[in-house]
Amino acid sequence: MRTLPPRLLLIISAAFAGVVMITLVLLSAAGAVDPIAAAQLAVSVLTLAAAAVIVAAVRRTDGKALRIDARTKREEAALTRAEHGLAQLAATLDGLTGRLEEAGLRQSRVVLAALGEDRMELTAQAERLSQLASAVSRVDATVRESAGDLEDLRKLRHDHEQLARTVLSAVRDLDERLDTLGGAVRDGQADLARSARHNYAQLEALIDLRALLQPRAPLPRLRGWAASPDVLRLLIERIAVDRAKIIVECGSGSSSIWLGYAVQQFGGGRVVALEHDERFAEASRDLVLAHGLQDVVEVRHAPLASWTPGGQAAGRTGEEPGTPQEGPTGPDGGETFPWYDTSALDDVTGIDLVFVDGPPGNTAPLARYPALPVLLPRCADEAWFVLDDTDRPAEREVADRWLREHPELTGAAYPAEKGAMVLRRNPR
Numbered sequence: 001m002r003t004l005p006p007r008l009l010l011i012i013s014a015a016f017a018g019v020v021m022i023t024l025v026l027l028s029a030a031g032a033v034d035p036i037a038a039a040q041l042a043v044s045v046l047t048l049a050a051a052a053v054i055v056a057a058v059r060r061t062d063g064k065a066l067r068i069d070a071r072t073k074r075e076e077a078a079l080t081r082a083e084h085g086l087a088q089l090a091a092t093l094d095g096l097t098g099r100l101e102e103a104g105l106r107q108s109r110v111v112l113a114a115l116g117e118d119r120m121e122l123t124a125q126a127e128r129l130s131q132l133a134s135a136v137s138r139v140d141a142t143v144r145e146s147a148g149d150l151e152d153l154r155k156l157r158h159d160h161e162q163l164a165r166t167v168l169s170a171v172r173d174l175d176e177r178l179d180t181l182g183g184a185v186r187d188g189q190a191d192l193a194r195s196a197r198h199n200y201a202q203l204e205a206l207i208d209l210r211a212l213l214q215p216r217a218p219l220p221r222l223r224g225w226a227a228s229p230d231v232l233r234l235l236i237e238r239i240a241v242d243r244a245k246i247i248v249e250c251g252s253g254s255s256s257i258w259l260g261y262a263v264q265q266f267g268g269g270r271v272v273a274l275e276h277d278e279r280f281a282e283a284s285r286d287l288v289l290a291h292g293l294q295d296v297v298e299v300r301h302a303p304l305a306s307w308t309p310g311g312q313a314a315g316r317t318g319e320e321p322g323t324p325q326e327g328p329t330g331p332d333g334g335e336t337f338p339w340y341d342t343s344a345l346d347d348v349t350g351i352d353l354v355f356v357d358g359p360p361g362n363t364a365p366l367a368r369y370p371a372l373p374v375l376l377p378r379c380a381d382e383a384w385f386v387l388d389d390t391d392r393p394a395e396r397e398v399a400d401r402w403l404r405e406h407p408e409l410t411g412a413a414y415p416a417e418k419g420a421m422v423l424r425r426n427p428r
């Protein structure tokens with residue numbers, strides 16, 4: 001038969017005791033039960049309840065003891081199993097230890113063998129490293145050498161840059177020079193073209209002259225120090241057209257011959273050529289003789305003498321020919337010019353044509369100025385004055401001054417090679 005659990009027994013006992021006690025109190029209070037009997041009954045009930053509690057407590061203690069015992073037994077069995085397991089484990093461990101030792105030994109042998117191989121490998125690697133180190137040191141040396149080369153290269157580049165700058169500046173210089181040269185070439189071309197035009201004009205004039213006149217001997221050179229064909233043609237035209245008979249020439253030379261032929265051919269007359277230099281006077285006379293013009297051309301040696309405007313000639317300068325002498329201002333403050341000794345013209349009047357081509361410019365600043373004031377009074381009314389070389393400033397000034405001082409004259413520029421000015425008295 002199953003017994004009640006101690007805790008339930010305890011609860012039931014306590015509940016029963018409680019119910020009995022409450023019932024007895026209620027019955028006693030109601031007077032249904034004698035209080036004393038109720039008290040005795042209550043004590044009995046309580047005793048029974050106490051006994052039931054004790055029984056329940058004992059049973060509970062027993063139950064616990066039984067459970068502890070059972071647990072102890074289970075733990076003992078577990079311990080036994082554990083001991084058995086441990087023993088088995090120990091045996092297994094022993095076996096394992098043996099196998100591990102063997103494996104350790106084998107492994108050691110393998111490791112040792114491997115270490116031997118590694119040592120060899122390491123030695124080889126060390127060898128390779130050493131080779132590598134020497135290669136690196138060679139590379140280092142090469143790098144250092146290359147650094148030196150690089151420095152050389154840098155210097156070379158610097159030199160090249162400097163050279164390039166020099167070349168560039170030389171090229172610029174050359175460019176400027178080429179520009180200048182280009183300008184010079186253009187100027188030269190213009191000069192050449194001008195010169196070609198002049199040459200053609202002179203050739204044309206020479207052909208005209210040769211067609212008009214027939215020289216009997218080789219003719220002296222024209223142009224340069226001598227008159228040019230174009231101005232000679234102008235003079236010969238005047239002789240041919242105006243039948244000029246008395247011609248005075250300042251400065252003898254080639255022109256004296258051409259003028260002589262013209263006078264001889266166109267109506268007759270004479271040429272008086274003034275020459276300050278004895279040697280050139282002689283040379284010109286020789287030319288005149290060579291051409292058989294001695295009856296037409298008279299070369300007069302007229303040394304330079306001081307001439308004062310409005311006055312008489314003051315006498316010879318006493319200087320060597322060609323030496324620059326006094327200018328417009330003389331020692332006494334008045335204007336004096338070295339000019340041909342005017343006594344060479346004493347017998348010359350009624351002049352039709354004057355060719356002013358001397359004295360040379362190196363004898364005085366306005367060397368040709370006296371020609372007009374000296375000769376104009378000896379000229380015919382219709383006379384012509386031709387001043388050569390008016391492209392030169394001195395001769396231009398001479399012409400300007402003549403025109404300023406002689407309002408009775410008219411001047412016209414003639415486009416000759418060296419420039420010329422033609423002057424005449426104004427028609428009345």
Ligand SMILES: C[S@@+](CC[C@H](N)C(=O)[O-])C[C@H]1O[C@@H](n2cnc3c(N)ncnc32)[C@H](O)[C@@H]1O
Binds near residue numbers: 252276357358
């Ligand atoms: C401009 S030249 C002209 C001479 C002259 N009217 C002529 O056309 O041949 C003037 C002066 O040059 C000088 N002269 C003359 N013959 C010369 C020559 N062969 N070489 C250098 N000068 C000369 C003379 O003193 C002359 O008076």
